Amino acid sequence: MINFRLIRHLWLFLAVAEEQHFGRAAKRLGMSQPPLTEQIQILEQALKVKLFERSRRGAQLTAVGHAILPAVRKFAEQLESLELAVREAAAGQTGTLTIGAITSAMLDVLPGLITRIRQEHPGLTVAVKEIDSYEAIPALQSGDIDLAFARLEGRLDEDIQSLPLQEDxxxxALPAGHPLSDGEALPLAALAQQDFIMFARKVSPLSYDTLITACRNSGFSPRVLHEVRSVASQIAFVGMGQGVALVPASVRGMAPANVVIRPLADQLHVVTTAMAWNSRRENQLTREVIATITRQPPAGDS
Incomplete structure (x- = not known):
């Protein structure tokens, strides 16, 4: 049986936790402060814990309050998703597809794919959230997203299937003014004495291992100074003079003035966007959308 009173109490707790003030939380909730304070006290009594430290400055979470806040936030997000699904069902919508995508995929790959999805599934709501590549697999495993468009390669997880969509x-990437920043294509062997900023291995083990092997085949083992979670972070670290980075050539347009992108003479390619999904969680709707995406678009379709 659903405990609606507890759900309401948790919703009130979240408002106070985010506002850090009972008065502001009450105003946000459209209620007066005394009933809000009373409801939080009832919740504390029911849980047998103290959730807030009250002072003239406001309401600060206790250690217990901090501990439960992430779970309450997650619960609130799930309730909002449920409410959206109910409204869509009542309006005749066929469902919601939640996509997690890295920024580059949102710019290059997704617009055309979403257009095709909406053409073939007009009753479908498509929700897109921005993620980093390292977040893709956990989000697919937990069911937070249905499809991921991220920099993923190789065997990812027992239940995670992937399909490369774009490679580069x-x-x-070198700091502006670096001795190697002038000229045309740069041999990989010329980087032997440089500090490297690498895409973290846990994000894409195959890509990481391929780059390490390529360096060794060029006569050196790269000195990896930093492992980061995104290409944007690689560029940022290079701009701070922390080393050099091997990056997709397509990032040239987003590089700031303090970073120079030079072509690599060695013919090395990486998957910049792959579509991934959880085969254990997939349903008929997800399968239909995957089929839509994997079908070759008609001539002239972008």
């Missing part, structure tokens, strides 16, 4: 030749 590698280039070298």
């Amino acid at each position: 030749p590698l280039a070298v």
Whole structure:
């Protein structure tokens, strides 16, 4: 049996936790402060814990309050998703597809795919959230997203299936003014004495291992100074003079003035966007959308 009173109490707790003030939380909730304070006290009594430290400055979470806040936030998000699904069902919508995508995929790959999805599934609501590549697999495993569009390669997880959609030749990102920043294509062997900023291995083990092997085949083992979670972070670290990075050539347009992108003479390519899904969680709707995406678009379709 659903405990609606507890759900309401948790919703009130979340408002106070986010506002850090009973008065502001009450105003946000459209209620007066005394009933809100009373409801939080009832929740504390029911849980047999103290959730807030009250002072003239406001309401600060206790250690217990901090501990339960992430779970309450997650619960609130799930309730909002449920409410959206109910409204869509009542309006005749066929369902919601939640996509997690890295920024580059949102710019290059997704617009055309979403257009095709909406053409073939007009009753479907498509929700897109921005993620980093390292977040893709956990989000698919937990069911937070149905499809991921991220920089993923190789065997990812027992239940995670993937399909490469876009690949790019590698280039070298160097700080502006670096001795190697002038000229045309740069041999990989020329980077032997440099500090590297690498895409973290846990994000894409195959890509990471391929780059390490390529360096060794060029006569050196790369000195990895930093492992980061995104290409944007690689560029940022290079701009701070922390080393050099092997990045997709397509990032040239987003590089700031303090970073130079030079072509790599060695013919190395990486998957910049792959579509991934959880085969254990997939349903008929997800399968239909995957089929839509994997079908070759008609001539002239972008």
